[in-house]
Amino acid sequence: MKLNRTNLEQRLDHLYDVIVVGGGAGGLSAGIYLQRFRLSSLIIDKGKARSSWMQSLHNYLGLPPDTSGRKLLQQGKKHYDSLAGDFLDGYVEEVTDAENIFEIQVKVGRQNSRNVKFYSKYLIVASGIIDHLLPLEDMQNVYDYAGYNLHVCMVCDGYEMTDKLCGFFAGSEASIEEMVFNLSWFTPKITIFTHGLFEVSGQMRSQLQEYGYRLVETPIQKFLGENHQMTGVELVNGSVIELETGLISMGARYHNTYLQELSLEMKGGNLVTDKLGRTSHPRIFAIGDLKVGLNQVVVAAGDGALAATQIWREIRKDIGPRKWLMNLKLPT
Incomplete structure (x- = not known):
């Protein structure tokens, strides 16, 4: 009842x-x-x-x-x-x-x-x-893509990211260490975004450079795309980075x-x-x-x-x- x-x-x-x-x-x-x-x-x-x-x-x-x-x-x-x-x-x-x-x-x-x-x-x-999502001023801009090609679970959706340009949205250096190198099993085309939330150590920077993973520390202004399909991000400085998929790892x-x-x-x-x-x-x-x-x-x-x-x-x-x-x- x-x-x-x-x-x-x-x-x-x-x-x-x-x-x-x-x-x-x-x-x-x-x-x-x-x-x-x-x-x-x-x-x-x-x-x-x-x-x-x-x-x-x-x-x-x-x-x-x-x-x-x-x-x-x-x-x-x-x-x-x-x-x-x-x-x-x-x-x-x-x-x-x-x-x-x-x-x-x-x-x-x-x-x-x-x-x-x-x-x-x-x-x-x-x-x-x-899951904590990327904190933007316009959160509806996040909801437009979350659950579509902007994912929160690598085990669930890693297959969907195979060999695609992938944005990894990190909440801490620990999340980079825990997730990024495993994510490369599905795609090595990884760009890590910190959104300016934390500092990345020199050791981690060297590791990312060793594998060719891009690190972007400039905060994100908004996601780009249409029909719930994210195609990239625009940074607060106006530059655009193209993506085909994304994984948010900002804790829960x-x-x-x-x-x-x-x-x-x-x-x-x-x-x-x-x-x-x-x-x-x-x-x-x-x-x-x-x-x-x-x-x-x-x-x-x-x-x-x-x-x-x-x-x-x-x-x-x-x-x-x-x-x-x-x-x-x-x-x-």
């Missing part, structure tokens, strides 16, 4: 088997499996999943290559709804563990918002990350602040989990981009299936086998 302000009351005292934070590919996958396992689940989604602005999923098995991330999520929501799962558009602000029951505090509504609490036995966190924001009071084991910005997605808390599972691993839509969907299945196994074990009451022999 789609929850909203008018029907929230009937669920506020309900104890869910599982609450899933995040309605992206991983969260929807988990919810679908939970409902098929005849468990009660609620997905709380803040909106703007990372995959929602991917214009084409070229690497998702079985889907037409022009399938958008938004279309994938729409289909996932329809599937989840058909299985009678609860879904709420809201922002999770805090999670507390109170005597083996999670209390999830949620803000509902952007204007005249309402704060409510939901309760569950288990928690699946699938709230993901959002992890949507995990609501977990701060739970002291979960972390590695950098990611949650540490076992192979089934269980975190250092036995009843909290992390899936998708929040956990250590590969940031891929298809991986997140698999993570959701694994976490949901493990939770079902544990609840099933606690409850035990069901009896066929009509077939029991009457006492003699």
